[in-house]
């Protein structure tokens with residue numbers, strides 16, 4: 382029941398587990414070992430709703446492993462994952478998706494033999510009634526600039542259109558957190574700019590939190606609120622992109638001589 386007593390906190394910032402409920406996602410001491418190799422080394426990470434965070438770091442830094450722990454594709458060796466105030470550490474992937482965590486992999490994984498609208502129906506049938514399919518399909522395709530491709534077989538779309546379709550499919554599930562692994566790899570400058578604009582809108586207008594693994598530092602600069610630098614499985618630095626770009630230690634481990 383609602384109360385007007387200001388001393389009563391109806392939405393505690395920190396619950397009994399110690400998770401901070403102002404964060405849509407938080408990890409504590411998250412660790413993943415592969416045999417003798419520690420790919421994720423006791424990572425404490427947090428992101429708020431509507432934040433767009435880029436995850437950068439040299440090859441083998443543990444970026445993909447960290448994302449795979451968040452999706453449930455990998456089980457951690459130790460540590461916890463809190464999402465929307467609940468401990469989801471042991472939850473299977475499909476249940477995480479059902480709660481609003483979506484994942485977009487580097488390679489477009491649309492169904493190439495199905496039309497654009499048929500592709501969208503796959504996620505939509507999990508969240509809307511059949512009589513709303515067409516209206517919702519139109520809305521999403523308009524937003525992702527694919528309306529003219531409604532009946533086009535997805536295998537005939539350009540790479541950039543396939544990426545937009547896949548992000549549209551992820552958005553059809555009405556996620557609260559979207560995880561993207563190198564969403565602009567292999568795209569043209571124009572296609573990259575389109576995706577940058579879409580991702581910013583998804584964070585700003587839909588309030589979705591995004592974690593984006595990215596190698597292209599110029600793209601990171603265009604989209605990120607904050608940047609987390611991983612190295613050797615640990616968080617090496619975290620902060621606004623201007624700070625990260627200017628940090629000589631980050632340059633040394635990550636950016637290399639050409640930056």
Ligand SMILES: Nc1ncnc2c1ncn2[C@@H]1O[C@H](COP(=O)(O)OP(=O)(O)OP(=O)(O)O)[C@@H](O)[C@H]1O
Pocket residue numbers: 415418419420438439440441442443444445446447
């Ligand atoms: N399934 C696995 N079995 C054994 N070792 C693994 C496995 N997956 C990743 N690793 C190792 O864990 C470390 C982190 O790998 P990960 O792919 O997470 O790094 P990354 O930062 O995503 O690298 P890249 O930028 O090259 O994709 C690497 O040393 C990698 O070889």
